[in-house]
Amino acid sequence: MKIETWLTPNAAGESERSPASVAIVIDVLRATTVATTALSAGAKSITTCGTVEEAFSMKSEASSDNVPLLCGERGCQPIVGFDFGNSPGEYSPAGVGERELILTTTNGTAAILAAEQCEHMWLACFANLSAVIDRLVRWHTANIDTANKDNDSAFARIVCAGTNGCVTAEDVLLAGAIIAMCHQRLADSPRFYDGPIDLLNDSGAIALSAWQHCITHDGVNSSETLAERLTLTQGGKNLIAANYANDLVDCGSIDVFDLVPTRDQRSPARFVAG
Structure with a gap:
């Protein structure tokens, strides 16, 4: 190998x-731990983006019958106007089950973008x-x-x-x-x-x-x-x-x-x- x-x-x-x-992307503290936790809690999908503005734009462009949840952080802290921060403990089945998520973080989602040239990507x-x-x-x-x-x-x-x-x-x-x-x-x-x-x-x-x-x-x-x-x-x-x-x-x-x-x-x- x-x-x-x-x-x-x-x-x-x-x-x-x-x-x-x-490509196997790692952000132990905390983005890839959050993504794994959220999907394990029943989230349908997690779409990542580089900026807070992109996240708000993606939400505004979503259909009214399938509005995604905004998740992530800047400088370790939750983002104003977002539904969830970047703590794994926030992501429960009751909160994210059967929902689509949009995630942006300080480091993890930037790493995903940097590593995009690959056939397969796992977190x-x-x-x-x-x-x-x-x-x-x-x-x-x-x-x-x-x-x-x-x-x-x-x-x-x-x-x-x-x-x-x-x-x-x-x-x-x-x-x-x-x-x-x-x-x-x-x-x-x-x-x-x-x-x-x-x-x-x-x-x-x-x-x-x-x-x-x-x-x-x-x-x-x-x-x-x-x-x-x-x-x-x-x-x-x-x-x-x-x-x-x-x-x-x-x-x-x-x-x-x-x-x-x-x-x-x-x-x-x-x-x-x-």
Whole structure:
């Protein structure tokens, strides 16, 4: 399995952004966790956009019998005039069940736009980690036939949203967890570099090392210890300062959901339960 990793959405220049077969976008705190939670709560779809103005415009253009809910944040805080913010705990079946959502956030939806050149796009968080691994392994198995071995676009790209253009540990840790778990599923040897994962850049190795260090030295072995670890990241500190410390529990919960938000429309990007 070939994996390329971007530690931020601007990690690669325009000339280096070759189309990937699969892009896996990560914004642990909090956009991809919110998207996974909302679809698990029964939302019909989530359409993402880059600006608040776009979100209001998309709502105004919707038919009167199918008005979408506006969701998201700026600077960690809810947006005036929106129906929901960016806390996973807000997204219940009673609130979003059978509704279409429009989502715009500071970092996550920008990462989705930056990664749009791909055949398939999925959203990942710790809450759907195993579901993402299952999907990725199935994709890999379907693409190891002879016809695709020399296909340069047959690789997966992991895209970390970061915070305001900077690398954030929570996204890097999840990228490393995805790489490590794919190796565990596919390898005969515990030694990572014996294969079958082919890391296409050093960012993947950095993410893998960060996750392995998190397990072996930081003692992260459960949702509770992961949530504690997230309090030490810059993204976690930002949420605590904004009075959203409780969100770290939801965002640190591992394997709560078994679905993967899957893009079914490129522009604007729309995601459904997959």
